[in-house]
Amino acid sequence: MRQETVLEATGLSKRFTHKGRTEPVLNDVSFQVGQNEIISILGKSGCGKSTLLHLLGGFERPDEGTVRINGQPVTGPSRNCIMLFQHYGLLPWRTVLGNVELGLENERLPASERKERAMRYLRKVGLEDKAGAFPRQLSGGMQQRVALARALAVQPKLLLMDEPFAAVDTFTRYQLQDELLRIQREERTTIILVTHDIDEAVYLSDRVLLMGANPGTIRTELAVPAAKPRDRGHEDFLHVRRTVLERFELTRAAPAPEFSI
Amino acid sequence: MRQETVLEATGLSKRFTHKGRTEPVLNDVSFQVGQNEIISILGKSGCGKSTLLHLLGGFERPDEGTVRINGQPVTGPSRNCIMLFQHYGLLPWRTVLGNVELGLENERLPASERKERAMRYLRKVGLEDKAGAFPRQLSGGMQQRVALARALAVQPKLLLMDEPFAAVDTFTRYQLQDELLRIQREERTTIILVTHDIDEAVYLSDRVLLMGANPGTIRTELAVPAAKPRDRGHEDFLHVRRTVLERFELTRAAPAPEFSI
Amino acid sequence: MRPLSKTAATAFALLLLVAAWQAVVQIGHYDRSLLPSPLHVAQGIVELARSGVLFEDLQVSLLRFAAGYFSASVCAILLGLTLGRIRPLWTLVDPIVQVLRPVSPIAWSPFIVLWFGIGNAPAIVIIFLAAFFPVLLSTVKAVRSVDATYLKVAQNFELPPLRLLTRIVFPSAFPQIAHGLHLAIGTSWIFLVSGEMVGSQSGLGFLIVDSRNVLRLDLVMAGIVLIGVFGLLLDRTVGLLERWVGRQWGMEK
């Protein structure tokens, strides 16, 4: 029914040992992501979202379970599957162009071709004219765009994004979300993003995975039927949003337990 | 028509000189805040929100214009008007109790009474049992509550909050917003808060001041008629929300200019 | 188990060092009086320990060091707090410090004798000087990098100036000051030898200088070993303190 499966996580568990105490952080997480999908993982702080993303990207090994990308088990980080970090992970001593070229230096490309390819992706995120600037000279939103261009330049099968827009203000965030949708449409990249922002999850994704904590599990999966591009004020959007709020008991109907953070 | 005026800002302007270039950051900002009101100042990153709050609190002097609190011109920071900083400004080497007592050490209070008063406010924010803990042992949400207790303990006329909930996740943010409303009802404090989160502004405030940038000015004032406590899913709420989105051109109706951050 | 394995690693490392030393002695065929072997030096240490000289020297050196180091720390921290808060004053004092700092205690010693005499005083003064400048510099730097938010909070609660210094500036700068104290213990311990060259009749530095005078290089090496080992111990102790401060101040988790 769904398109070809890009990522398949089965029975992922992860424990951390801290000061001699072993605590389960993730327990039996399984899900699949199809070609060209955008999936959001939504959950409270500390529920294990980043840990899950690190397992998917191969940055850490699960204690149990496996991750497969295009059927191949993941044993370490690879260029197939690029992670975008919350604070962008741009190298401050390189120019914007140098940053985008980073991922291409590995390939046997002549310098001119490498530069051209990097410029193509910079153009795509609208930062052509900033190629010579250093990251510190850019606003947070621009930096996130550079990181996106750098990731796309190696043409990965899968993009992992860890709270990609949490550090920019609401207005910029809205713009970046729109851009991400446009670029994803053009590049047909598969994206898994982690967020604690309900609106973001609903606005961007085809499916939302709601995570519970202690240990982290996927509690519910919610498909978002509305067609993209969506209208943040539209009734369909608001309906899904309300469903999520209710799932997390955040509407007036059932008052939030007061001191449970 | 309105209750007694607590704060009165008239014709505030502020310029910063950076590398020999003088740039206006605020231009002719005027507004009034009444007793027991909650006012949000909403604007994009870098539009001068923090600068405005610093002028109101007396941390910086305006180049033009005056700030009056209860009719008295503000010449410097004072206990009348406490600022809550984005990263809470808790002293990491003091316990939670020690932090709350900080503002009380100036008063001629016996130690026992001081402690009692601090504990009263800790109880109010639900952190009685954390009195002996250090800030680093608390989650972000708890830390913000400690900062709130510390501010309230000196019983200021006015509370200034700079993006108070920007650093916590959405779920915690919702809870903290509810708590802030409850406490404000009990203490009858006047609050001015700065935010870039549209939902937050609409959910909390009696009036929203929309700021424009370059230089920062107040473009519109928007009263939020809905009674508190509000329902984030309710039609009244969504209506105001939509109005704000439209003002900032963030709904689909008028597509956002793509690369203007 | 962690600290145990760390001690084991340290012991193993020192063993390696001794082995390397033995190898140099054997390969180079050095005369015993030019480069003593670890065994000879061990014998030297035993000889010193037996005669009681070792313990006495150690004690007197540690006392002198403590006197110089602690008085330097206190002075440097108090001065640093003041200078760090008053920016124009520091602009003036900074060049003076930078001119005085790079001058070796050996160069100063004729003047130190003139003002402080011989015996304990010059050793203490030289260690004082060696510890004073690094602590002063790091205190000033620490004070000047105190988070502006804390200062604003203090202003907001109307703390009077002295209380601002004791309750906000000092504790807030303390982790970095502690780091400075840690660095300074290493750099000032080096100057024990220079310090105890000026008319001292006891101490580890004197032991080295004196043994050099009488061409007992095995005892010079014994002195080096003792200075090295006690330097390591001092460093580790202050390092622990620094880590504790760091944890207490919430710098690390």
Add this chain to the structure above:
Amino acid sequence: MRPLSKTAATAFALLLLVAAWQAVVQIGHYDRSLLPSPLHVAQGIVELARSGVLFEDLQVSLLRFAAGYFSASVCAILLGLTLGRIRPLWTLVDPIVQVLRPVSPIAWSPFIVLWFGIGNAPAIVIIFLAAFFPVLLSTVKAVRSVDATYLKVAQNFELPPLRLLTRIVFPSAFPQIAHGLHLAIGTSWIFLVSGEMVGSQSGLGFLIVDSRNVLRLDLVMAGIVLIGVFGLLLDRTVGLLERWVGRQWGMEK
């Protein structure tokens, strides 16, 4: 205008220092040969400059210093990059460094003479040692505190190990390494005097030691002044470099 006023402040500060010195001389009624006045020392400097000795000494000292300092920096950075990346290795090497570091060059000098002879070599070796340890320690610290995100990015783009070191670890650690280089220039310049005691026949350190031996304390003081002033200049130069690196790397705005 800023740098100008800073130079003015420096000049004023040094003037203050000279005034304080003159005051001490006058109040203490010290004999000229025990504590020379600024004027006498100025005469001494002029005398040295006239005879050409000053320039020669300065040149030879700066050359020796440069040789010791740069070779130490290169070695320490290369070694530090390696040790910082391989944690168990550093656990072993750290105690060795901490034992060797606090030993004064004066104590080492019999062995330095044995291995390196007299003349230029011991001076360079001693400056090497004095610069090596601080740079090594700060490089290791810098490498170990490289932002984990950068390493993950590098893994993600499958950078090979050597390229990881040159393209990610080194540039990322560089601002902190530059700070270490800045610190080390001060601490190693101090050892110029110790270094030039061992059979050197020229240099600022030799000037001081030699003048001390013939009781020309005015020339000793002249040497101190020169060492101080050049220490200040070296410090300021490397400080500028450090600031430039900081700006380039986006550490400050």
Add this chain to the structure above:
Amino acid sequence: ACGSRSSDSSAEDKPVIKIGYLPITHAGPLYIEEETKGGDYDGFRLQLIKFGSWPDLMDALNAGKIDGASVLMELAMRAKEQGIDLKAVALGHKDGNVVVVANDIGKVQDLKGKSFAIPSAFSTHNILLYQMLKKAGMAYGDVKAVELAPAEMPAALASGRIAGYVVAEPFGAKSVVIHKGKVLYQSQDLWDDSVDCGLVLRGDLIRKQPEAVQAFVAAYAEAGQKAETKDAEVKQNFKKYMNLNDDELNLSLQWIKYDDLKIGKEPYEQLRSYLKEMGLSDNPPAYEDFVDPSFMDKVK
């Protein structure tokens, strides 16, 4: 200022003899020897190397980085005892040490309980202190002997930190010239023909280059004779090495003799017995083992 700075590097086959010294009056003959013919003699070339302290000099000598030195005889004997192959071939000077005390010290007994500086326990100066106390009927422990760098002694005396000192020249003359101290004894009053500094060479040099050594020692003895004239030229040459003012130089030259630099068996045995008596050495090298008088003997 110093001759050794600008030793021309015209390389020949002649052996270069590197001799270490400290800038003291006691090394006088070496200065004259190097100044004569610029140190370029038939059969060898002399290169003087200045050191800052005795230990630095001994390090270089023991490690074979210099071929010989004008050094305290006691230190050289000590090195020999430790197994370093050294031979003493001549004296540096005769007499020339003075006991300098603060102006308020009238007699030896006044020193009781006070600090008194010597350069090193292994020195003629320590023996002189011992002799002086013994003659005055006091025990060695009656004064506090402190080891101090010679350069620090005048300052320590002037500021009252020590009551007196005995050390190589010109440090004694220094205090006298600035009126911060006075001469209590000259060395010959305490120990006639005292052995102090000696010209010491490494054994391997003597074995490999006996002719060069002979030429060197001959020139040395001649330089001693010339130094003994203490004329204007000699003083001029001394000042190239010591950077002293005239008063200090004249005074310290008054006290010293350079004419007969042979190491006699008698005074040497005296030194040995003092070393044993003071407990400084159990087994100082015998005259036959350590002193090689043959070179001086061949000088007419």
